[in-house]
Amino acid sequence: MELFNAKNVSGHVVEMSRTNERHMDSSGRTGLPVGENRKKEFGGLVTQALERVSGRQLEADQLFERMITHPDEVEPHDVTIAMAQAEMSLNLTKTIVDRAVKAYNDITAMR
Structure with a gap:
């Protein structure tokens, strides 16, 4: 399972991939209702x-x-x-x- 890769890194910001629907994405939203x-x-x-x-x-x-x-x-x-x-x-x-x-x-x- 890959949490992040080099193309997801921009300066001090690292875009992580969501592994659970409860986790927030980059816009601050979760997959929960x-x-x-x-x-x-x-x-x-x-x-x-x-x-x-x-x-x-x-x-x-x-x-x-x-x-x-x-x-x-x-x-x-x-x-x-x-x-x-x-x-x-x-x-x-x-x-x-x-x-x-x-x-x-x-x-x-x-x-």
Whole structure:
């Protein structure tokens, strides 16, 4: 992979090639979506994160139910680990939401 070559050098300016869409080109633009598309991308990321948290909760519940109904199929430590992961995910999500709400309230109170 060639990042730059001699024809891309002009004085103290070196034109680098983009190897990732997140990198800026010489005009300062990235290959990432802007405007409304960017908002949809952020919303999608938030939705995916919440779905993962929900999935961990469901997985822990299903393991717990299987441990009760079929104790020979499920190891108790697997259930404990799944429940701890689900609880940690939920606590982290609650913390992020609380801080986002606090930040919003702080910003609106600045007026």
